[in-house]
Amino acid sequence: MCPHSPPCPDASAPDREAAHTIVSHPEQGWSLLCNGIVIFEDTGELLPDGASIAPHRPTDLAFDRPARVRRPGPGSLTPPPSATRSGVPGLGTPDEAPTAGR
Numbered sequence: 001m002c003p004h005s006p007p008c009p010d011a012s013a014p015d016r017e018a019a020h021t022i023v024s025h026p027e028q029g030w031s032l033l034c035n036g037i038v039i040f041e042d043t044g045e046l047l048p049d050g051a052s053i054a055p056h057r058p059t060d061l062a063f064d065r066p067a068r069v070r071r072p073g074p075g076s077l078t079p080p081p082s083a084t085r086s087g088v089p090g091l092g093t094p095d096e097a098p099t100a101g102r
Contacts, residue, residue: 008034011048 002008008019019033029041036048045053 002034004034011035011037017045 019035023032038046044055
């Protein structure tokens with residue numbers, strides 16, 4: 001039974017990792033939480049009933065997938081053609097070499 005007030009989340013609760021750490025062994029890569037869960041530095045977990053939860057890092061989510069490319073549509077914030085390199089006085093087109101004294 002948890003002595004903390006308010007009590008720590010149960011091992012079966014979705015927020016189970018929010019329980020207080022009661023034993024920590026960072027040199028070995030694990031900690032024991034108040035609710036009986038052993039949590040590992042790779043974010044894997046060992047539950048009190050012996051079940052295990054595989055490591056779950058934020059990179060396992062959509063962050064490691066390429067973003068969808070959206071084509072500019074009406075009202076988008078794309079620069080007008082006059083703001084491109086060829087529209088800036090003195091810079092010329094990308095194929096033109098810059099010349100001194102222009």
